[in-house]
Amino acid sequence: MADLQKIKDAIMSGKREEVTSLVQAGIDAGDNAVEILEGGMIPAMREIGDKFSRNEVYVPQMLIAARAMQAGLALIEPALVSSGHQPLGKVCIGTVKGDLHDIGKNLVAIMLKGAGYQVIDLGVNCDVNKYDEGIKQGATIIACSALLTTTMPYMKEVVEHFKDTDVKIIIGGAPVTQNYADQIGAHGYSDDANGAVKLVDVLFKKSA
Amino acid sequence: MNSKQLVLDAISGKKTERTPWVPFCGVHAASLLGVSAEEYLKSADLMIAGLNKAIALYKPDGIPVIFDLQLEAEAFGCGLHWNMDNPPSVVSHPLAGEKTRIDDLTRLSETAGRIPQVIKVIQTLRKQHPDIALYGLITGPFTLALHLLGTDIFMQMFDDTDAVHRLLDFCAETGKVMSRIMLENGCDVVAVVDPMTSQIGPDQFEEFCTDPMRKLFDYICEKGGKSSLFVCGHAQKNIEVMCDVHCDNISIDENIPLDYVRDICREKGVSFGGNMQLTVVMLLGDEATNKINALECLDIGGDTGFILSPGCDIPFAVPPENIIAAGAVAQSRDEQEIARQLASAARGPEVEKFDLVDYVEADKLKIDVITLDSLGCAPCQYMVAAAEQVAREFGPKVVVREHKVKTAEGIRMMVSLGVSNVPTLCMDKEIVFVSSIPGNKALADAMRERLRQKLKK
Structure with missing residues (x-):
């Protein structure tokens, strides 16, 4: 199973390449894409958003976190689509x-x-x-x-x-x-x- | 002391006999002329006419000659989208993509873009208004960098820090050229307007902005000018680091509490200005709310190292009477007292209006003069005296009463008659003369006409 905490940390610090390799490792190991999304990626963006609201991070940090998440998301998207995963709204x-x-x-x-x-x-x-x-x-x-x-x-x-x-x-x-x-x-x-x-x-x- | 000296003293942190008033009048001046923002910003003659009109109406101690943060960007080749009632917006960025590099950009000079037009405006205004402080507004380094590169700059702050440092140095150098042009042609103050810094935190401000800004503000000082750093938006977290860039003054909008800025600026030896609310008060409010808001700012800012101004560029369609009302509060203690009464009426339980349905009488003309107090306020005194003197000609048919807004009765009468200026003279509930004292003839004519109408019935 991919290390969800590591994925979360890498997204929050905007490390795009690290996110890519961690997510790829998860996919290669046969991990569930929804778990990677909901256990690592979404919590990372929620937490960075809370930090933004508390003035602990600012626009540039949010943008690089989002870019890192997008890099990971691109890898799991095909699996999400085929599993019929629905967005929240x-x-x-x-x-x-x-x-x-x-x-x-x-x-x-x-x-x-x-x-x-x-x-x-x-x-x-x-x-x-x-x-x-x-x-x-x-x-x-x-x-x-x-x-x-x-x-x-x-x-x-x-x-x-x-x-x-x-x-x-x-x-x-x-x-x-x-x-x-x-x-x-x-x-x-x-x-x-x-x-x-x-x-x-x-x-x-x-x-x- | 003249207005200009008042502004310069306040910017230097000194105590002033009253707080200077600097309405940031940009494209709003176009609305005074009935022209679009685009026509206005592209014509030196319209700018001169608009600014003169604003100066006549608003009696400023200082005024910006132009408020257009796209001036430098346009000269560097950024595409602009022009608006009817706003400054233009930047829609393309020459450094975005691979095609253009900083070295390819032509350095700005007196002949670039609309700069010759701005020079003409400064020179003319300087001659026409030697006693008013002229502000030359220039685009701050970070905002100009964003215009040139686009929002990619936020990513580059992590991916290629050297490139961002080079770009900000270039923008600060541009700021020096613009500052020199502003000062050599007659401006007293260079205001470096850098709203986009509100998007970054203090660490990145220090990493990328502090050094280029220090070079820019040191240069303005060397050239003998005073300086101000304008920000808007949620920039509270950056106020401390902004105080360390060697500027004389910091000006902020309503997103930052004025007392917070005052306390930090005083500790750091920087003067400060602001922060009347642009939309809820200036654009959408009335004279009374503008007076109250101006007073709130004055009460916090005080008379040492503080300049009363709107939070940012005054919106195009702000009713002029709102700006006049705010300026009057800055410049007159009587107006401050009136604002205080209005504020206390607004804060307290809702003022119960008098029932004036049967107020008007068939055989008498009722004159109500709403005053601060005719004993302490000269215009109030003259208006009451004029009304009483002229009324005597008509004997018991005209009754004059003074209502002092310092009393509960006065406030109730003011609200009941819909009055928001003092002094105001009403005849049979109708507001007839506001603020200016009518001549005896005008007053007598107005009384006679109303009596004639009554007796006809």
Whole structure:
């Protein structure tokens, strides 16, 4: 059996090559891909996310951890697909109409993937039709990002557009606040990527 | 003391007779002219006109000549996406991929990109406003590095540290060129704006940013300029290491508690500025919330080594009256007192309004003057005196009453009439004169017209 603790440690310190060789060793030994994913990889990303929230690591450390995880994931993906392994849920994410900033949006996407969710990345400059496409692909939660004070009000239009549906909208970005989320009737707000994962966890649990 | 000296003294950490007010007015000035951010940032004439309008309205002690962190990036060949109501965004990065290396980039000079236009703005503003501190804003080394290389820089900080050091040295050298241009053409303060440092922690800040920033800030000092380091976002963890880069001042936004920054800066001998809330207060709030927020900042910042300013570039569509309200609080003790009353009314249990349904009488004109206290506030005194003097012409048909917001009754009346400025004169519940004292004729005309309407009925 692959050493799950070692895989976890290697992901958290961003050691891509070490992750690759440890995961490959596991595959060669006939280990269960789901166990590698759920016992080593996802816990690593959850823990690095918690460290991020506690200001113990920052964006660069999160990014290299995610890159290391992706390297391992690529190796076990075929086995996951053939075993019928399902993600925890589907989330679509996009920066709102008029806004081309994507660093924050990408971070949230990375952390959601790392936590075991399937993420449909709609990119930047998303209008309601684009978010609709994400929902058509099976997402039940929409994550909206905005960096600009002038694009932030579009979040209200997104909330309005989906208000008579079961779709949940969560929002975030530099100018966005919990106050604003309450004002426009969004289902949640987070001020960092790890918080967004926690928010999605809660929303999926509620809908289950 | 003139405004410029006030700013320079505060930046140098000195006690000032009042806290200087520096509204970071970038593309917001375009909205004052009714033009787009793109038109504004591409035209020296529009920038000069917009800044003059902002100076006339907001009475700043200091003002940035430009707030566009894409200026250098554009000159280096980054692709820009222009916006109607925001500064442009960088959409392509020349150093991303293998094609271009640092050595291939043409060093910036006075003739690159929109720099000639900025020089014209500085020179003109300098001549027009010798007594206001002009801020030359330049892109900080880490943010410029990110513009040039893209987000790959975060990976390279682990994969190729030497390359990142070289890039940041290059960006700091660029900062020196921009600082020289700003100072030689008339700016007093160089503000190095480096928001992307909020994405890294103190260890990486020290590893990659401290040294290039020190070289840049030492250079600004050698050239005789004052300096400030602007950050925005969640940069609280970096305030201590930011204080060690030899800058004179640190300016922050609402994501960092001002008292936290004050305590660290004072310990490190660095002055500080900030941090009015950009969206909830300035963009979405009203005059009263802006006054209260300005007062909160002043109460924390004090009058030694502190500059009151918005947390960052003022959003395009902020209502001008909100900025005027904030500036007035910085510059007038009476306004501070009014803000204090507003704050206590806002904090306390909701003020119960008077029932004014039957307030208006058929044969009398009721004049209500809302004041701080006509004994202690000169404009209030003149407004009450003018109202009483003119009212005498009309005998018992006009009744004048003063309501001091220092009293519970005054606050209730202020809220009941929907007044948010002091002094304000209302006639039969209607707000007629705000802040400025009307001449006797204007006042008499207004009273006469209202009486005429009444008697007609």
